[in-house]
Amino acid sequence: MSTGFENPYVPAFAKVVEIKDENPITKTFKLKMVNGEALRFRPGQFDIISYFGVGESAFSISSSPEEKDVFENTVRKVGRVTTALFNVKPGDMLGVRGPYGKPWPLEKVVGNDLIIIAGGMGLAPLRPVIHYIAKHRDLYGAVDILYGARTPGDMIYTYEFESWKNIPNTRLYLTVDYVPPNTKWEHDVGVVTELLRYVKPRMRYTSVFVCGPEIMMKFTAQLLLRMGFFPSEVFLSLERRMKCGIGKCGHCQIGYKYVCKDGPVFNLEEIGLLPDVIE
């Protein structure tokens, strides 16, 4: 998308085509650029959505990169912009800038096995990865998807889980912290890192993509290192306050890195040296 080549702060208009309820506080918005152009993005990149009069917020693009004329953002209601987005109806207009940021290194890890670890909303930036792998299955080795959420009701994209399991040489493991009474649950209970016991990594040939709450990423990263994964092969997608997405507003800096330009995807080697990473 070439909107705002001159003025990077000017959003382009996008129409809301469809809204899916993921869970009571999460919705997926299917958007279509009004100018008819496709939003060309790579898995792991994010866009910045405007609700005019309230503000802008960054969201990972959560749809398949192969889908050309529409794209999706999955939004959890936590504050001002996200509340405003929850009031939106199909047909409404939003502003979109982007895509921004460095994607998951899908080219670099060609040939490797992949472990995808996601916590809660953290599955959003990883969903395009899964769709990409499904399309280009022969490029990668074994794929394990480990997904944890607080409760079964907090999970997102549950309607796609069956199709993910059917991708060749791909396994999906699910866990929750807690199962409320009278809820059906036939998977694990416990933190997501415990799912790692199901995978038998070939360390050298395995890359790990992690996204979730900062605290979950912290424990996951520590465990992965202890297990012997290479720091350069463990990739995290970080989240920081952002006001511009283009390395001007300063908010997303971690040490000398900008999450918006140099990230949001970093490997552990890069992050290891930086302060203020994990709360």
Added chain:
Amino acid sequence: MFIKEDARYWKLEMSFVLKREELPHFSKHIVSKGYSLFAPVKKEGRSAFKKIGEDHVDEISLDYIRTTMPPLKALLIPPKETLLRIKDGRIEEVLPNPADKIAIMGVHPCDVNAMSLLERVYTDRPEDPYFKARRNSLLIIALNCKSADEYCFCTSFGTGPSLDEGFDLLLTDLDEGFLVEVGSRKGAELVGDFYMPKALSTDLMEKDETIRRAKGMIRKHVNTAGIQRIMTGALYNPIWNELAGKCTGCGACNMVCPTCFCFNVVDEIELDSGSVLRSRTWDGCLLWEYAEVALGGNFRRDLSARIRQFVNHKMNYWLNQYGALGCVGCGRCIEQCPARIDITNVVARLRGELL
């Protein structure tokens, strides 16, 4: 090949002397060329940059050491600036008019160098069109320093007290008047039709002497040798906690620092027109909200982490990010800190040069 003598000769050719009493006329001349002129004026003993109307050229006073506000930052990224106006599904860019020419007179070397640093941030791709537009229409008449006070430490970074580039015209306060050196075509045009006698080599000597004297007045110093290694090594030094006991968390240092560039963006509804204004305002890393994310999460919850960010950004990260340290030694953050925290002191202590 360009030898030293040639340089000196060429410099003389393009150097003039502006008599002290001619300054108001020259200022008027600038205004008559269609520039909005900004220059320092004295207000209750302190100097501040103000827009100077034709009738107020007499108020300009180039005898000052430091203004509280960094003049170039305030001009190029105003404290509050509307970026977009959105109404009825249309987005209007509120860009500065490229025809509005601005001249700023009397900015000291540290501030000009700080602007070059801001330029690195704002013209890094994608370029910031607001900054860019203002920068393009800006004419800089810099002023070498003839004195310094207890807060100045520009010599540590080579950002003062004199300037070699980055100006359109450069003034040096000499006994009789101002030495005027030309640094660009725009500058040459401006002096082209205002009569000033050519400078003599003695004037250049006097300039060197003035600068030497100014240098001699500078007492603060930051040792920048290997500074990145030292700063990174000190990320977990207890000093940050100690500073957090003293720092008020007011963010004044962020505001007055000529190289602090962070901003917040807010949408507001303009009631009478019904349009949405999207504006940016200066922000600073000393604030709680700066690193706050949804649901109360905060990556720099402790004031110590915020102070560490400020000092490390200037003295460490800048170098990786934009190839230069982010401090020009203007001394503003030291002078304006109600808690009397001194960045040079912090670095010196981390280096073990001070207890």
Added chain:
Amino acid sequence: MVDRTVVYDYISRVEGQGSLVVTISNGKVKDAKLEIFEAPRFFEAFLRGRKALELPELTSRICGICPIAHVITAAKAVENALEISLDERTIALRKALALSGIMQSHALHIYFLAAPDFLGYPSAIAASKDLLDVVKRGFRLKMIANMVSEYIGGRAVHPVTLTVGGFTKSPPVEKLDETIKSLDSSLKDAFETITLVSGFKYPEFESDHINIALSNKGEYAITEGVAKTSSGEYFDSRDYRKHVSEEQVPYSNTKRSIFNGGGPFEVGPVARFNLNYDLLCDAAKEAAEKSGIRPPVKNPFKSTIVRAIEIIQAIEEMRSILKEGVNVPPPRKPKLRQGMGTALTEAPRGLLYHSYVLDREGNVSKADIVTPTAHNSWRIERDIYELVPLVTHLDDNSLRSLLGMLVRAYDPCISCSVHAFTVRLIRE
């Protein structure tokens, strides 16, 4: 024996909360009590131990409707205690600020508190559906008054520039022309206000009480001068306590003021108008003529007209003060010392008294503040005693609204009655 009890808690459209309990027995008022509901603020108590120089700012918070009057009065009292005299321009500029406060308050009262009564709407907001132009005119007048307050005081509510010894900052000369132009333009609205209020139907009722207002030579006194009474006495703020005493009434948080030897008395726009009519400017007199009222005004309901006239007076006088220039010298740093200082000024609702005793460090050891509402409260109760027997034919609802109107005519500012004030009707 109680045959009917009608409760009318919270008198609306007065600033603050209060209640009026009227017990009627055999067509006569047996008892009328003006009660205060809003918690009193105990300003006088917490002012003790604070610094004298903080007083204008602190007392400004007594009230959000007439903060300007408190700021000015407190500053004057402290100046008296510290024996600081002011230059003429500063005094003039203070008066202009005070007048802008009066205009703010009067515009609010006429259009938003009183007019709905006369036009038959529950509120100005409701009226704005049919009478948008009228409501907008009220907003406009208030806005221009705010603009002047902000121009001189730095902020429309709780001004900041006014300090002991003068102003911390002269108003910006660049904005002077604009300010004067706005005032010019508001004169038309002010005269239309006269037409509006002259057209209202006022209940026939008269009552006679002693009037007290500030008086000064050659001017319609607001900030300078001595108290003058309709009985022909004059007294200086220093002698205030010799003439006005106070008693606490058991049902109320307000104290009732008593004019020594004379009982209840009235302060406010009507008192000012009655006592200082001759000193009104020509435009104000013209307005009075137009609306057919002349001193002495004895019908409290007609205070609405007097307020409209005072708006004209305020505009005219602010204009001429501003035109003479707004540059004032910066205040000198006062020398703190022991002393006692008092001041009387005209707040929008009438005479306001501040008095402080300072210790050697300039700390407040005693504060005494009497607001116009406190001054008027007994008088309002007396009016009720007189009014009710004349209107015994009215049913409860009409009687309640009439009494509400009467109380409102005094524009009691309950939130601020330092010793501060629902209509409860009890028929026996």
Added chain:
Amino acid sequence: MVLVHLEESLLEVLKYAELKYFRMVSDDDLPNEPLDVAVVEGAVTNEEEAIMIKKIRRMSKFLVAAGACAVTGGLNAIKNISPEGEVESTVYSSPEHVRSGKAFGLNEYVNVDAYLYGCPIDRRELINTLMSLVMRVPPYIPGLTVCMECKMNGNECVFLTRGELCLGPVTVGGCSALCPSNGVACEGCRGVLKGTNPKGLELAWTNAEISPDLIRLKLRKYSDVYQVPAR
């Protein structure tokens, strides 16, 4: 009352929202239906007011505390630090008739959803808040300090140049540093900003050899700076 100060803007805002109860300008009674938004001014100083605010809380989806009094208790709260009854007896000869306890902000009694700081509150912030609520999103007041706005206005610091005690460094900004811009020190009417360090400020004053007495008076004005900030 702050609504009245909006003048014509009030009418603009009312195009989007309906005013249900506004005691000062209307005869209407407090409605018995649920309210979307309640904007409440004033401190809670007695039992009746506490009951009232709890009732308003139950009735309304969103509660805004407007003004210093509603946010922190305001100036009234100064008296909270003197012994019970002492204040009352200073003013009234028979204090037993006076119904008043200590003054507290609304959040002492109920959950508050948003705050409008200051005495008086800022007009622009009020409009922004109301318009946010009209759009059904939580309001936002940027978390910067008065000190920062003071610098942005290009003022000279009243503490550093004149030694006056200014609460700007720890006070919630948004007033455009009105007081310092008019040559007066900030009195902290907007309350303490989260993340600032009043202890550091007190230390700075002590180091500048300001009398402890003055410092004490300054730190306890519109809010006790050491109380947990409302924001």
